[in-house]
Amino acid sequence: MNLIEELKQTEKFTYNEQLIIEFILAHTERVLHMSIYELATTTNSSTSTIVRLCQKAGNSGFKEFKIKLSRDLEVYYRNIRNIDANMPFNREDSDSMVANKIAQLTEETIYSTQTILTEKDLNQGVDLLLNAKNIMAVGVSNSFIRLTDFQTKLLRINMYIQLVHLQPEQFYLANNATKEDVAIIVSYSGNTAEMVNEAQIFTKRGTPIIAITSNLKSQLAKYATVVYPIPNNEEADFKVSTFSSQIAIEYILNVLYSCIFNRNFEKNYTSLKNTPISILKF
Incomplete structure (x- = not known):
């Protein structure tokens, strides 16, 4: 002992x-x-x-x-193992213990997400993004923030994602899509009404859909061309925060960005290298 x-x-x-x-x-x-x-x-x-x-x-x-x-x-x-995604720490935990448990939750979430990510789906999704005339993305709340970060990363290598900050206006984004475009839709449950509605419109427009969701049997998954599953560890009743799902979503988007970057490594490396850096002089 x-x-x-x-x-x-x-x-x-x-x-x-x-x-x-x-x-x-x-x-x-x-x-x-x-x-x-x-x-x-x-x-x-x-x-x-x-x-x-x-x-x-x-x-x-x-x-x-x-x-x-x-x-x-x-x-x-x-x-420390098997951290509860809903209650990753206890009231009695010290600050150091909380830090360690969140680190462990991050590690476990990324590992779980990576193990269910197939090379076939990854290749298909990257091909769709690289060959699309326009890339459109739809998400709400924290998922939208993850997509905004993904948009910023791609912008640095001369790729642009169309995002609409006002959720009701996402309808127009979907309604103007074509079969030459691709849509990224992020929804943990896969059954969020707004996300399912946009998926229906994208499908009617013939637009391929890349879905990130924890529910492979969800309405969103049924409309998707490619589904990237994330661990289904969070309960709707109560959770401290959406740590696990957001870690998983960010990991998937970071992997997509990295694969896109790697497909044209020299070009993208040069593009980043030539980005001007502002230096404040006194």
Whole structure:
């Protein structure tokens, strides 16, 4: 049993020691940089109480306690797995623990998204984007922000995506599309009314659709020419934020951009290299 787990075995510690332990577990990173006197002052306890606590946990004193705590904290961070996309952290978590859990959620989301991304679909989507007369993109809320970032990236290599900031006006974007164009539609559920309506119009216009969604059986997926699936880990009832879905969407768009860039690497590299950089001179 490592030190962190041992500290959670509250029955072996006195009430005052448990109060100190609560602070240590909630502010572990901070405690590692504190002296025994600082910890005693912060927890309204005494150095002798802290020493007894350390000894009960199998250490000779506070110095050895901190060495083991640092080692076990690193191991604890490395063993964090299967983060809940809806509630990735708990109220009791320290800032450092929150940071580690969000990092782990990011890693797990990207890995899950990458494993369900096929080369066939990727090639088809990149071909559609490169051969399209016009690229149009539709999304709402956070998904629209991801598309805006994708638009900015492509603009730097002389490709332009048509985006409409006002959602009701996206109808005109779809209604003016042709079979020579391509549309990117992003919807986590794939059943958002506005996105399905635009997909219907694009389909009537004969415009190929690249869809990014977590639901392969959704209405959006049925209209799509190519579907890039993302992990379906978020629940509609309650979540801290749409961390997982937005990470996945951004990853897919970054992959598309990178593949497009790589198809004409020298040309795009030169284009970026020749981009003027503003330098503020005093």
